[in-house]
Amino acid sequence: MSAAKEGVFGIMDMYLNEFETSLESTGCNQEGHNDATWKMYLERRSIVLAFLRTNLSLHLLKCHQKRIELLKKSSFYIEILPKHLALGGQNHLMLPTAMFQLIDPWRFQRMKKVGTTQTKIQFLLLTDLLEQLERGREELVYYLETCDVVTFLSRWDLIKQRLSNLSELMDSFLDMLVPGKLYVKHRLVPDVRATKVPHIGLVLSTKMPVVFDRKESVAHEDWATLKWFSTSQQSQHEQYELCFRLLEHGMQKERGHCGILTVTSNTCKIQNLLCDRAYKFTIRRAETYSLVYEQWHDSITLKTETNPDQDMDSSLCEPEG
Template structure:
């Protein structure tokens, strides 16, 4: 922890100061300069590049990898999420050229994959950079630390820029149009548009509220994304171990709710349930769906037969 590290560095510095001063090798001004620069580096590690910062954003990147990415078509003057414009986004979708829009979806999927890879790479570089700076503090003596200060300062500057790049990459960006999405003949009828990528947090099962009974299962799920309108979800289930006669014991449901009860299940058997948002025209990229395994209860007759 930072408290242990600070205590170690303080003790190390005190012992080093006494040793150097005892042989007249360290002046007061040199020691003060060392303490000031060491304090500056510690402040950077405590605030800008703390362990808490890295852990929090590691979780955020993992959450993004589980999220769904969509294209939004907006008038150029309208901000993302602004619902005040009289032209609803669905009307804009009806105006665009379908073939060109499908091409832009592929561009959006590629851009999303690159963004996620970039975030992972930047986070790894920041973690390595933090370890490197800690190594300077723990292993460099006063003379070496001061002689290498320009290099250390440049490393801090590079990491600061990397932090800015990382934070900027967390927000999905706009898509650049190479071709007009709206046929020229109809272009005057709608405002100039822009394409942006938006994100919806993953849909996950409520592990406490999702339970199996003898011949049915009650499933509940949620998402932290706030939606202006009700969404549709796709729920699928399948029997995990089955014989030839039970092979078709599975199903898919489309639901406009965040809960569902599935009936007529076999007793004493394990089922896998998977939930996701229903696919829409604007979906660009989605790689992860939440799954949960529940086992139905056995009937009293089965319990007696197995005892």
């Protein structure tokens, strides 16, 4: 959500607060309207206000925007499910990894491409749905702010339909946040083995991004300690790839000062670095056979400390003034 939109929504929230306060403090009906009309007006405006404060609040829209951004930084994988199991069941976690060996490799690679496409479409749909919800909020606030009693009541059927549409949009948005099944047109297991293996279904799953611990990751003279974490549940043998690269090149021999380390824990110590140099470190999960989408990797830049002995040597070599 852009800063401009946040500013607009902030003004809207201020207006809603002021308007709700004015409604509560109103002790008599508006001039020119009978009690029944005024009561109906207050009740229906209260419905819209309640909807804006619960289903379509600024805080909620901001949270949804952050969830989309987090999803775009996440890793997406294909998981195997027997089709007779519900998606919410946990039995699929017990399937042996050997199941992948029964699947036709070419067909599985094709399904990975489908999974990548489906993930990208999911992001586009989520962004579009969120924009529709934001526009819907603006529209409802416009009705509250500009319509008098007669106009508001005359448009109530339209407003009520808009509330219903926005509720459906929100439901669609929430459903879209969770990756779903992949449509399998053909059997993934070759016909030769099909008699012994049940029909296989595929589902997309996500793992939250791996990010560096900025407080615990530090550089020293010629070594650095890196630490990272993820909010996803980590498997016992999950592997990570830690890359490091020298950003400042001095002498020719420094140009190849980089590397990739495979790590099975969430911390690593890199030694034999150059003193007083800036390094860029990047962390990611090691690529697996079932990975279909991963576009973002966290990185951090650290500078090693100066070697005190080098400083002393350089000061001894300085010419006298």
